[in-house]
Amino acid sequence: MQRAQLAPSGGSRRLKDVIGSFMRINRFLRISLIALAATTAMVTPGFVSQSGMVLAASEPSSAAVEAARLALKGDFVAAGQAAxxxxxxxxxxxxxLIYLRDHPNDAGYQRILAFLDTAPKWPLSEALLKRAERSLYVNKESSELILAHFARRKPVTDEGSLALAxxxxxxxxxxxxxAQVQKVWADPEATAELEKQVAAExxxxxxxxxxxxxxxxLVYAQETNAAIRAAKRLPSEYQKAAAVAQKLVRGEKGADKLYAGLPSAMRQQLGMRYALARYHRxxxxxxxxxxxxxGVPGDADKIGDAEAWWIERRIVARRSVGLDDNKAARKAAYKISAAHGFADGDEAVEGEFLAGWIALRSLNDPETALRHFQRLAAIAPSRTEKARAGYWTGRAYEAMGDKGSAKAAYREASAYSTIYYGQLAREKIGLGKVPEEIESGKASSAAQAxxxxxxxxxxxxxxTEAGTKNDLYMFLWSFANRFDTTDExxxxxxxxxxxxxxxMAVRLAKAAAAQxxxxxxxxxxxxxxPDWKQVGKPIEKPxxxxxxRQESEFNPNAxxxxxAQGLMQIMPGTAKLIAKQHGIKYNPSQLMNPELNVTLGAAHLGDLVADHGGSYVLTLVSYNAGPRRSREWIKEYGDFRAGQVDPVDWxxxxxxxxTRQYVQKVMQNLHVYRSRLAPKTVRPMTADLMRGARTDSLNVASTSAAPEAAAPEATADAAPQGCAKSSIASLITGCD
Structure with a gap:
């Protein structure tokens, strides 16, 4: 939705009126509401809290809706009066909030903080706090104001750190x-413009x-052009090193020989060792x-950029446990992953899991594996990680012959029945064919009130009444932070x-799950x-x-x-081929039609499953990472369909x-939807992972929508088209 723009600050009397109006609203907000409670001419019936403040009825009044509509149109003076x-x-x-969202550069520090102080845990609080810090720096606010601000909180932006400095x-x-300037100077995300400002001031x-x-x-961040620029402030040997590091990071042929030509002391710099490791990888x-x-220390505090090192450790360790890797390679993979160096956070979680998994499944050392899985359980932040820790703890105990402890671990993990590893744990305790029970989503009357x-x-x-659906997404994370019970x-x-x-419900559930x-x-x-027409090879509704759910979160306009478009995220060219193959009347302008989109998507999915011998796992790998990856990884890790490898390990x-997470999430979704839509078809997860006939070659449909993977390490899904790019607006469009 296009927002009306106000004139630049100082550019018009109207803008001054707007700012003055809202500063008065903020100043007298509580006084006005208390006064309203005492009047008899209320616009709507209201509840009065213990403090005496008016709480409007649960359904918004026409005046409240009109206020929001006016604000969305950019008429903030009339909007404030209506409010x-x-x-x-x-x-x-x-x-x-609408004003601050749409005009963050006009608002200024005082106005943003006035809102944040009276509206804690409202949408965009974090983004607005960052904007307030930038305002302190850009507008060169007084030292007294800056020190007062940071007496209550630490800087969260580079501009905030510079304002404090x-x-x-x-x-x-x-x-x-x-100390504050050094922190900014070490930040690889500091822009070239900010770099100039720091150097000047x-x-x-x-x-x-x-x-x-x-x-x-900057080398660690692979911002090698910026690293070369930074090296100009250093002696010539660093300028040469930065140029070599760029070639290493890019994987250019012969870069290792240039590395070998550097002085020994420069070759031993951890940043150069990182670039060399990445080059080989x-x-x-x-x-x-x-x-x-x-040869790199395992202490995260001593290796420059521990997060960058961990990415290399993780990838290399996983690529060192294939069929052709000998025991020495597997031992090295364990040492590399076990030396992650983190006490907590995502890197520690993945590091403990990976070390434990390699110890158990590649080195047959369940005692060592158990220690890692127990540490994982202690730091697991989410249901997904708790389920994974519990399942693999059970596998370690099982390998040790301790059936009782294994069963207890599986039972604990099975409590997370909508999570992939929780579903695998259910199978281990005999519940693999039992539909998963999902508690009713009905709230109590007290919670509703x-x-x-x-x-x-x-x-x-x-x-909801005043704006568009895109205006609503900014509320979802706020809800997850405001309510901490399932009932509410x-x-x-x-x-x-x-x-x-x-x-929106799916996205809210994901935000809640994160809490x-x-x-x-x-x-x-x-x-x-919607109901869709079944054409082509049959594919089960779940x-x-x-x-x-994974591709579009059920958004018909995705x-x-x-x-890729619609509920099933189909490429227009793929849709045309599917329609032709199955005799479906098709016009490109109709691809966003929900029923047609699902009909085409289901037909395509059925074809892909058939082309992959009935294997859901290989279908999903091809769909996400490209057709050739299935063949590559079967060669590298074995054919799980033929019993060469445990399908869970594969x-x-x-x-x-x-891709790994994509396969696990879609399979997890499948089992939940079988329980909800077709409970009589529920089967153990392992049976689904192993399904599919083994063939000498995998025939991939010519209509495949899956592109070849463009890079060896992809971690983020593409955002929906039209996602806003500004620091605040991007948080409210439904793009994540």
Whole structure:
């Protein structure tokens, strides 16, 4: 939706009126509401809280909706007046939020903080706080204001750190200022423009060591043009090293010989060792990559950029446990993954799992594996990781012959019955053929009442009537942070479903799951797809649902950067071929029609499964990573359909993180939807992983929509077309 733009700051009397109006609203917000509570001429009946503040009725008044509509059109003076007439604090705050969202550069620090102080845990709080920090720096606010701001919180942006450095310098704290500037200078995401500003204003605080640190951090970030620019502040040997590092990072032929020509001291720099390890890895020389990685310290605080090192460790370790890798390679893979160096966070979680899995499945050392899986369980942040830790703990105990402990671990993991590894654990305790029970999504009356009175929920309802669906997405993470019980989140989900349907409910459920709150009944909706015509090779309905949930989150208007469209994310060219093959009347303009999109997508999926001998796993690999990957990885890791390898291990061996997680999530979705849509067809997960006839070659349909993987390590899904790019707007469009 195109937003009306206000004139630049200082450019018109109208803008001054707008700002003045809203500063008055913020200043007298609570006073106005208390006064409204005492009047008899309320716009709508209201609840009065213990503080005496008016809480509007659960359904928004016409004045509140009109206020939001006016704000969305850019008429903020009239919007503010309508919001005050409504007597609804949620409407007043919503109008201000819309202004801050659409005009963040005009708002200024004081206005943003006034909103954040009166509206904690509202949508966009984090983004607005970052904008406030940038305002402190760009507008050169007073030292007193800056120090007061950071007395309550640490900087979360580079601009915030520089604003604090400026204020500390003004008070004579050179040491404190230097620490803030050094932090920014070491940030590889600092732009070239910001780099110039830092050098101009704070250059006297920077040392040669700081310049070296910046150059190496840019190498780790693969920002090699910026690294070469940074090296110009250093002696000539560093400039030469930066140029060689660029060639190594890019995997250019002969770069290793240039590396060998560097002085010994420069070759031993950790940043150069990182570039060399990456060079060998991208050129598929995993033996040499292992040699480099084994010589690197395991302490995350001593290796420059531990996150960058971990990516190399993870990829090389996974590519060192194939059929052709000897025991020495597997031992090296264990050492590399076990030396991740992290105490917590995503890297520690993946590092402990990977070390344990390699110890158990590649080295037959269940005792060592168990220690890693137990550490994983202790730091697992999410249901997904808790289920994975429990399942593999059970596998380790099972390998040790401790059946009782194994069963206990499996039972604990099986509690996460909508998670891939929880489903595998259910199979281990004899529940593989039993439909998974998902608790009702109905909230209690008490929870519904509490949620109805929440001001952010009221603001959501106002926006539902006043705006578009894209205006609603910004509320979902806020809801997940405001409500921490399943009962309350079920109440919220009901409201969200009414406003945005299946897509929004699924996204809310994912946000809740990230906070370890289970509303799976809303996360796996059964009324999310239209009825479609079955054509071509048969494909079970739960699988169509499983794929659509992963591909589009049931959004009929979804579009990807590469052009895939609709519920099933079909490429237009693929749709044309499918329609021709199955005799379906087709016009490209109709591809976003939900029924046609699912009909074509289901037909294509059925064809792909048939082309892959009935194997769901190989179909999903081809769909996500490209047709040739199935053949590559069967050769590298064995054919699970022929019993050469455990199918659970084969899936876990998939070297592309995105593809591995994609296969696991779609298979997880499949089992949930079998329980919900066709409970009589429920079967153990392992049986589904192994399904499919073994063939000498895999025939991939010519209509395949899956592109070849463009890079050896892809981790992010494409965002929907039309996603906003600005720092705040991108958070509210439904793009994630």
């Amino acid at each position: 005050q007439r409504s007597g609804d604090e949620a409407a007043i705050k919503l109008v201000e 400026r204020a500390l310098l003004a008070t004579g704290d050179t040491k404190g200022a230097r 704070f250059g006297d605080l920077l040392t040669e060591d700081d310049n070296k640190r910046r150059m190496w951090r 991208v050129n598929d020389n995993y033996s040499k990559a292992r040699e480099v990685l084994l 509490r949620v109805a009175q929440d001001e952010v929920v009221r603001a959501f309802k106002i926006m 989140m079920n109440a919220v989900a009901s409201i969200v479903w009414d406003a945005g349907g299946a897509t 370890n709150v289970d509303i799976d009944s809303w996360g796996y909706p059964v009324r999310a797809l 699988m169509v649902y499983a794929l659509a 579009g990807s950067k590469v052009g 899936v876990e061996s998939i070297p592309f993180q995105e």
